[in-house]
Amino acid sequence: MRSIGISTLRRLANIINEAIDQIESVYAAADMPLPSLDAPFNPADPAEALLQSPTVEGATLNIMAAAAQLSATVASPVVFALHASQAFHISACLRAASEVNVVEVLREAGPDGLHASEIAAPSKTDPVLLARLLRLLATHNIFREVTPNVFANNRISSVLDKGKPSKVLFENRDARHTGTSGVAALIEFSADHNMKGAAMLADTMLHPKEGELPFNRAYRTSESIWDWLHRPENVYQMQRFAIGMQGSIALESTDAIHKGFDWGGLPTGSVLVDVGGGTGHISLAIAQKNPGLRVVVQDMEDTIKDSKIYWREHLPSHVESQMVDFQVHDFYTPQPILNAAVFMLRWIVHDWSDDRVVKILRHLRDAAQPTTKLVVIDMILESAARVLDSGEEVIPGSARPSAPAPLLPNWGAGKAAVYNLDLVVS
Ligand SMILES: C[S@@+](CC[C@H](N)C(=O)[O-])C[C@H]1O[C@@H](n2cnc3c(N)ncnc32)[C@H](O)[C@@H]1O
Structure with missing residues (x-):
C-alpha cells in the first residue's frame, strides 16, 4: 500500500x-x-x-x-x-475597517463587543456592509464575532489600535497616525497603494512599457512612488508611509538591529549615515543604545521635516547635543558625507532595480574611506527549492x-x- x-x-x-x-x-x-x-x-x-x-x-x-x-x-x-x-478581499476589508477606526471603537466597547450598527455610526457608513466585511475578517481570525453582527477586538485586530480615543481620530482625520506605533499606518498603506499597484502586475508583465512599473500603471503616472508621495496633495499619504515604516520594526525581532552589527565597537564620535533613512527611526534606535555615535539622517525634503520632529520627540538629548544632523539628500547624487564610519541602507535596496541600486552604491563607494562599512538591512529571498549544501x-x-x-x-x-x-x- x-x-x-x-x-x-x-x-x-x-x-x-x-x-x-x-x-x-x-x-x-x-x-x-x-x-x-x-x-x-x-x-x-x-x-x-x-x-x-x-x-x-x-x-x-x-x-x-x-x-x-x-x-x-x-x-x-x-x-x-x-x-x-481572492485574498485581496482580506486586504481590502482590513483597510476599510482600519480607515473607519473600528479597532478603537471596539476597544472602547470592551470584550462584549458592539453591534455593527453602532460600530458604523461614528463614520456614518453602511452597517450591513461593515458587518459583512468584519465577518469576512473574523472568518480569517481578525476580529471576533461575539454573537451575530456583534464584533469585538481580538489579538490580531488589536494591533491596529492607534491608541487614541476614537472621537479624536474622527475629529482630526489628517493626524490619525501621528504619534502611533505605525502598525495601522503600515497596514493601511499596504492595503491601499501596494494593493492597487499589485493589481497591475500581470498587465505590466504582459504589455511592458519602458520604465513602467505596476504602480505607474495603477496611478497613471510616470513618477516613482516616492516622487508621487512627495506631491503636496499627497502629504497625508506620505506621512502615513513614513509612520508606517516606524511600524515595520514589528516585523523584526526587537533586538535584531543591535545584534546584526557591532555598533558598540565603533569609536565614540563615529558617523553613522542613515541613507534614505525615512524618519530615522532605525538610526535613532541604534543611537539610543550607543549615544556616542553621531548620526546623519538623509532623505527627501518633506520626510526630513518629519524626521526632525520624530527625533525631537523620541531622542531630544541627541538633538540638543547636536549629535544628529538632518540632510535633504537625493541618493542618486554624490554623497556629501566623506567621513562616514557606516553607510546604512535599510529597506532601500529592495525598492529599486539592480542598475539603480548600483548607482546608489557607487555614490556611497566614492564617498567612502577605506575603513567605512556598508550596512545593508534587507531580506534575502531564499529559494523554495531544497538544494544540496555545497558547504561553500x-x-x-x-x-x-x-x-x-x-x-x-x-x-x-x-x-x-x-x-x-x-x-x-x-
Ligand atoms: C522603504 S523606505 C525606507 C525608509 C527607512 N530606511 C526605513 O527603514 O524605515 C524608502 C525611503 O527612501 C526614500 N527615498 C526615495 N527616493 C529617494 C532618493 N532619491 N533619495 C533619498 N531618499 C529617497 C523615501 O522617502 C523613503 O523614506
Missing part, C-alpha cells in the same frame, strides 16, 4: 506537535498562560516577551509553515487556488538554515513577509 501522502501528513503533524510541546514547556516553566487569540494584544504582558524567546520563535515558525502546508496538502486544489486568487559560503554569514523536511526549506508561509516585501514597490 502506498503511504507517502499519509506519511507526509503525519510528519507535518509531528512538526506541529513537537512545536506545541516546546511552546507549552516554555510557558509552563514561566508559569504563564499563552496569550489568547480572543483577547486584545497587550505588549506589556510578560507572556508576550516569551514569544520572542528563540525556542518559541523557532517553534512558531515551524507551526506557521507546517499548518499552511498541511492545508495545501489536503484541501481541494481548486478551492485552495481560488482562495489565493560565498558571502560570510549569508548561508541560511533550512526548515526540516517535509516543510519547504524556506519555511513557506512562515516567511511570507519576505516575498511580499520583495514585490511591494516593484
Whole structure:
C-alpha cells in the first residue's frame, strides 16, 4: 500500500506537535498562560516577551509553515487556488475597517463587543456592509464575532489600535497616525497603494512599457512612488508611509538591529549615515543604545521635516547635543558625507532595480574611506527549492538554515513577509 501522502501528513503533524510541546514547556516553566487569540494584544504582558524567546520563535515558525502546508496538502486544489486568487478581499476589508477606526471603537466597547450598527455610526457608513466585511475578517481570525453582527477586538485586530480615543481620530482625520506605533499606518498603506499597484502586475508583465512599473500603471503616472508621495496633495499619504515604516520594526525581532552589527565597537564620535533613512527611526534606535555615535539622517525634503520632529520627540538629548544632523539628500547624487564610519541602507535596496541600486552604491563607494562599512538591512529571498549544501559560503554569514523536511526549506508561509516585501514597490 502506498503511504507517502499519509506519511507526509503525519510528519507535518509531528512538526506541529513537537512545536506545541516546546511552546507549552516554555510557558509552563514561566508559569504563564499563552496569550489568547480572543483577547486584545497587550505588549506589556510578560507572556508576550516569551514569544520572542528563540525556542518559541523557532517553534512558531515551524507551526506557521507546517499548518499552511498541511492545508495545501489536503484541501481541494481548486478551492485552495481560488482562495489565493481572492485574498485581496482580506486586504481590502482590513483597510476599510482600519480607515473607519473600528479597532478603537471596539476597544472602547470592551470584550462584549458592539453591534455593527453602532460600530458604523461614528463614520456614518453602511452597517450591513461593515458587518459583512468584519465577518469576512473574523472568518480569517481578525476580529471576533461575539454573537451575530456583534464584533469585538481580538489579538490580531488589536494591533491596529492607534491608541487614541476614537472621537479624536474622527475629529482630526489628517493626524490619525501621528504619534502611533505605525502598525495601522503600515497596514493601511499596504492595503491601499501596494494593493492597487499589485493589481497591475500581470498587465505590466504582459504589455511592458519602458520604465513602467505596476504602480505607474495603477496611478497613471510616470513618477516613482516616492516622487508621487512627495506631491503636496499627497502629504497625508506620505506621512502615513513614513509612520508606517516606524511600524515595520514589528516585523523584526526587537533586538535584531543591535545584534546584526557591532555598533558598540565603533569609536565614540563615529558617523553613522542613515541613507534614505525615512524618519530615522532605525538610526535613532541604534543611537539610543550607543549615544556616542553621531548620526546623519538623509532623505527627501518633506520626510526630513518629519524626521526632525520624530527625533525631537523620541531622542531630544541627541538633538540638543547636536549629535544628529538632518540632510535633504537625493541618493542618486554624490554623497556629501566623506567621513562616514557606516553607510546604512535599510529597506532601500529592495525598492529599486539592480542598475539603480548600483548607482546608489557607487555614490556611497566614492564617498567612502577605506575603513567605512556598508550596512545593508534587507531580506534575502531564499529559494523554495531544497538544494544540496555545497558547504561553500560565498558571502560570510549569508548561508541560511533550512526548515526540516517535509516543510519547504524556506519555511513557506512562515516567511511570507519576505516575498511580499520583495514585490511591494516593484
Ligand atoms: C522603504 S523606505 C525606507 C525608509 C527607512 N530606511 C526605513 O527603514 O524605515 C524608502 C525611503 O527612501 C526614500 N527615498 C526615495 N527616493 C529617494 C532618493 N532619491 N533619495 C533619498 N531618499 C529617497 C523615501 O522617502 C523613503 O523614506
